[in-house]
Amino acid sequence: MTTRIGAVGGAFFMLLACTGITQAQTISYADAMSLLSKDCGADVKKFCKGLNLGNNEIRNCLEGQPVSSQCTATLASVTASIERRLAAQASVFKICASNANQHCKGVVGEVHILQCLIKTERIDSAKCTQAITDAGWR
Amino acid sequence: MALTETQKGIKTMLRRLLIALVPLVCLGIQPAGAQQITEHQLIGSLDKMAAAAPMVDVGLLIEEANSNAGRGIAALPNWSVLAELPQFAVDIEFENNSVAIEPQSYRTIGVIADALHHPLLRNYRFLIVGHTNATGKPEHNLELSLQRANAIKVALMTTFSIPANQLEAVGAGQEWPLDGTSPKDAKNRRVQLINLGPAR
Numbered sequence: 318m319t320t321r322i323g324a325v326g327g328a329f330f331m332l333l334a335c336t337g338i339t340q341a342q343t344i345s346y347a348d349a350m351s352l353l354s355k356d357c358g359a360d361v362k363k364f365c366k367g368l369n370l371g372n373n374e375i376r377n378c379l380e381g382q383p384v385s386s387q388c389t390a391t392l393a394s395v396t397a398s399i400e401r402r403l404a405a406q407a408s409v410f411k412i413c414a415s416n417a418n419q420h421c422k423g424v425v426g427e428v429h430i431l432q433c434l435i436k437t438e439r440i441d442s443a444k445c446t447q448a449i450t451d452a453g454w455r
Numbered sequence: 456m457a458l459t460e461t462q463k464g465i466k467t468m469l470r471r472l473l474i475a476l477v478p479l480v481c482l483g484i485q486p487a488g489a490q491q492i493t494e495h496q497l498i499g500s501l502d503k504m505a506a507a508a509p510m511v512d513v514g515l516l517i518e519e520a521n522s523n524a525g526r527g528i529a530a531l532p533n534w535s536v537l538a539e540l541p542q543f544a545v546d547i548e549f550e551n552n553s554v555a556i557e558p559q560s561y562r563t564i565g566v567i568a569d570a571l572h573h574p575l576l577r578n579y580r581f582l583i584v585g586h587t588n589a590t591g592k593p594e595h596n597l598e599l600s601l602q603r604a605n606a607i608k609v610a611l612m613t614t615f616s617i618p619a620n621q622l623e624a625v626g627a628g629q630e631w632p633l634d635g636t637s638p639k640d641a642k643n644r645r646v647q648l649i650n651l652g653p654a655r
Contacts, residue, residue, distance in 0.1 A: 361558045
């Protein structure tokens with residue numbers, strides 16, 4: 318039974334991952350922008366001429382227009398992914414501070430500490446490893 | 456029923472395999488054919504900062520460009536310093552005569568955001584330089600390229616929360632063509648990203 322739920326859950330996860338992004342993961346800013354362009358590009362050209370990515374111009378425009386349902390869904394998931402990744406990147410070293418103190422003594426510099434934390438992943442806290450994953454720094 | 460260690464191990468392996476497969480199954484994301492730059496290419500080029508980076512005064516760059524429209528700027532004192540700094544040129548498409556970035560170029564903005572947030576680069580300050588080709592009036596091109604560089608800066612600052620003290624923008628107009636023998640060629644239209652050294 319457990320196995321069957323696992324298999325069904327896995328298939329569902331695959332489906333979600335392919336139609337967009339699951340709430341539980343982040344994607345690179347580049348992939349987020351590719352999705353936005355793929356699913357909302359036509360609506361941007363149709364409804365948001367002259368408006369820009371910055372200052373939420375495109376997002377505000379799309380949210381106020383009768384855009385495709387795929388664009389609406391993608392805009393929401395892309396926005397959520399970007400926010401989650403930004404938050405993770407801003408807080409990784411804080412969240413992982415005690416792990417770094419414990420397992421990476423004497424290691425200096427963010428890049429090296431990050432490399433050390435990835436190596437010591439098995440003994441780092443779940444929160445720390447999740448933050449590194451969400452930050453996209455593996 | 457409690458799982459044995461072996462069963463747990465197999466479950467973890469399957470889960471990892473599933474996660475690893477997702478990107479392979481979903482390769483439809485990227486537009487085919489177009490040359491795509493990657494975060495790693497950007498980081499690799501922008502990370503090579505010499506110990507003693509020359510100081511760049513962005514205000515002086517703008518002054519020099521404004522007083523030399525139509526006469527070229529690559530050899531001017533402040534602009535010529537830029538050639539010594541780590542840099543990367545990208546193509547970003549804009550709507551005609553507008554500062555609006557075309558959706559097809561959103562990915563490139565995303566790639567830049569990925570690179571500038573990376574621990575290897577996120578303590579540096581970057582200059583965004585906009586270039587046009589030589590059609591139309593030099594003064595107009597100078598102004599348009601500055602506004603477009605600014606649009607990229609604003610997108611990076613707001614949509615991707617790159618701190619304001621890490622980004623500068625200037626326009627070079629048509630004054631610094633990639634190919635001086637054919638200044639009207641579209642290949643001269645580009646955006647340079649230049650590492651200005653540690654952010655203060």
